[in-house]
Amino acid sequence: MARMKFLCDAERCIECNGCVTACKQEHEVPWGVNRRRVVTINDGVPGERSISVACMHCSDAPCMAVCPVDCFYKTDEGVVLHDKDLCIGCGYCFYACPFGAPQFPQAGAFGLRGKMDKCTFCAGGPEKDHSEDEWKKYGRNRLAEGKLPACAEMCSTKALLGGDGDVVADIYRNRVLKRGRGAEVWGWSSAYGAPKGGSQAPAAAPAKS
Amino acid sequence: MHMKRAAGIAAIAATALLAGCGEQGQSIGQATTYKQGKYQGKPDTRPYENAPGAFSQGAQWNAGDKAGWESAIKRRQQGQNEYVKAE
Incomplete structure (x- = not known):
């Protein structure tokens, strides 16, 4: 089955924070915890770009690797989830995560850290689907309702796409081809460098003789 | 007078000694045996195991x-592709 992924189109994101609000509202995330954030690069400078960031549900997730109580698991759909009953709130996952996804609610006085909370790809957690326990600990389980994450579905410009990596990549590729630009902003070129002014495709590998 | 003081001291000592008894166990649980590198939490259901709900x-x-x-x-995913809607 699918490998669920998010993809944010920096050409389309208008920093409206609709995804952040949708997430907060959908799961009633407490004050001080942000499962999703919008990050703007070169803010205020012409050509600024924004992307929406949350847990990227890594294929080889560093949070899973460092957790001392092994409370993380990956679903068949490639969604990285965790068991809050097991989490000790140590914060190792926060240090390991390159996206700052793990969040820690304040659990008492003196800044005491609570159990980790993060984006669940709207897939709930290890409790009975649609149960009160699942709702309280992990938020709504939209995948079990046949829906996609609220942030992606609420995105007004459809900058944020969520779903099977292959499908999402196809939607984005089709979009880039239609509008004739965008791959240089977010994709191969941003990761590996692009020729100047270029949205050209990376050079083909030399043919083997 | 001595009796009252002794009773007071005994009450304080008993309170101090029993204070730890209210502490909750902090081990992972007897049902779970810790194994390095393997998920130790509760099993989760797959999203299709239940009917979709209300x-x-x-x-x-x-x-x-x-x-x-x-x-x-799949149907829901294509809802994100407005080129499909427009064409």
């Missing part, structure tokens, strides 16, 4: 019908 907005599949759930999700 908020599915038209998505329908029977409990356990993986193909039905996948087709519901």
